[in-house]
Amino acid sequence: MRKKLLIGLSLVSLLALGGCSANSKESTSKVKHVGVLQLVQHPSLDKSYTGFKKGLKEGGYVEGKNVKFDYQNAQNSQDNLKSMSDKLVKDRPDLLLGIATPAAQSLANATTTIPTVVTAVTDLKAAKLVKSNEKPGGNITGTHDMGPIEKQVELLLSIVPKAKKIGIMYNAGESNSKIQADRALKVLKKAGVEAVVKTANSTNDVQQATETLASSTDGIYIPTDNTFASAAEIIGKVAKEKKIPVVAGAVDQVKTGGLATLGIDFEEIGVQTGRMAAKILDGKAKPADIPVEAPKTLKLYVNKEMAQALGINPTSIKAPK
Structure with missing residues (x-):
């Protein structure tokens, strides 16, 4: 009788272990x-x-x-x-x-x-x-x-309404950036404003491109470009030194190194x-x-610290209609 009981308990234990194994497998598969x-x-x-x-x-x-x-x-x-x-x-x-x-x-x-x-x-x-x-x-x-590239360029032109030249910076190796830059060029051409384009293949080239445009244009537009986003602090430093407004494609770029955007x-x-x-x-x-x-969702973002550095009243910057 005792032998049968032991066998029965062993079978129950095996079934229980089997059940645990099955449950574990089911849990893992989830x-x-x-x-x-x-x-x-x-x-x-x-x-x-x-x-x-x-x-x-x-x-x-x-x-x-x-x-x-x-x-x-x-x-x-x-x-x-x-x-x-x-x-x-x-x-x-x-x-x-x-x-x-x-x-x-x-x-x-x-x-x-x-x-x-x-x-x-x-x-x-x-x-x-x-x-x-x-x-x-x-x-x-x-x-x-x-993003609303047309609106972003319009935003920049509203900040510098007498602009004759606007700079555009991007990495030509990023197809996504070229698409945006081409659209920005069309908007500037339609507005009768000359566009000056500078490209950079790496973050090492960003400072030189920014300094060149800051010295020869009235404002700079940067699309949502990964190379330039990675160097936003460098851009911001140059922008403050040269007193040049920068409108970028993304809010985070502006927070670190730009003036304003209607961004994503x-x-x-x-x-x-x-x-x-x-x-x-x-x-x-x-x-x-x-x-x-x-x-x-899109939102107007103004970097108040940058606006102050450029001598611009942040409340004067409005989203284009």
């Missing part, structure tokens, strides 16, 4: 793996990632509970972009996130099957990431950061992207069928 590739570290892109996590959390995915992240920062290196993309894809995550156009393109080159969302990308179609914004058609969707909230577009990602991880939608989203 943890989603998200691979993240960010082009470079600067406030706008950092906030995009912060917002992405918030958007995922809204959708029920909490870091340390049911989602884990493999975060890679390429520090603006093409070699790093490729090697990091290959590593992330090799690990077969449930989802990929690309932050900034070059990072998104690098992931697109690495996989056509793993669901991917992107943010802080100026034009997904022009970057050949989607077939169309309405119907992406592949494994990629996300949010774009194309990068954290908010990150949140929008996170919400998309949650739907994909839930299995409720596929990137191919999720339309690309535009920024939902």
Whole structure:
């Protein structure tokens, strides 16, 4: 009788262990793996990632509970972009996130099957990431950061209404920046203002480009360019010394080194992207069928400290109608 009892207890124990194993496996399977590739570290892109996590959390995915992240920062290196993309894809995550156009393109080159969302990308179609914004058609969707460039240039011209020359600075190696710069050129041409363009391939060239334009123009416009955003402090220092107003494409650029902008909230577009990602991880939608989203919020931001340094009343700066 005792022998039968021992056998019975052993069977119960085995079944219990089996159940625990099954539960553990089920629990593990619920943890989603998200691979993240960010082009470079600067406030706008950092906030995009912060917002992405918030958007995922809204959708029920909490870091340390049911989602884990493999975060890679390429520090603006093409070699790093490729090697990091290959590593992330090799690990077969449930989802990929690309932050900034070059990072998104690098992931697109690495996989056509793993669901991917992107943010802080100026034009997904022009970057050949989607077939169309309405119907992406592949494994990629996300949010774009194309700001109101016409309004931003108008803002600068309202600050310097007698301007004869306006400088434009960007990295010609970033396709997203060239798209914006070309649009800004058209606005200036229409306004009858001469444009002077300076490009920089790295942050090491930013100071010289800024000093050159600050000495030869009445104001400077900078699109949402990652190279110049990374060197915003340098730009701000030159702007103060030369008493030159700078309007940039993003609020964070202006906070550090500009005068004003009608700009994008990068954290908010990150949140929008996170919400998309949650739907994909839930299995409720596929990137191919999720339309690309535009920024939902824009705001006028004036750097009061910079305005004071330039002798401008910050309350005199108004958003164009």
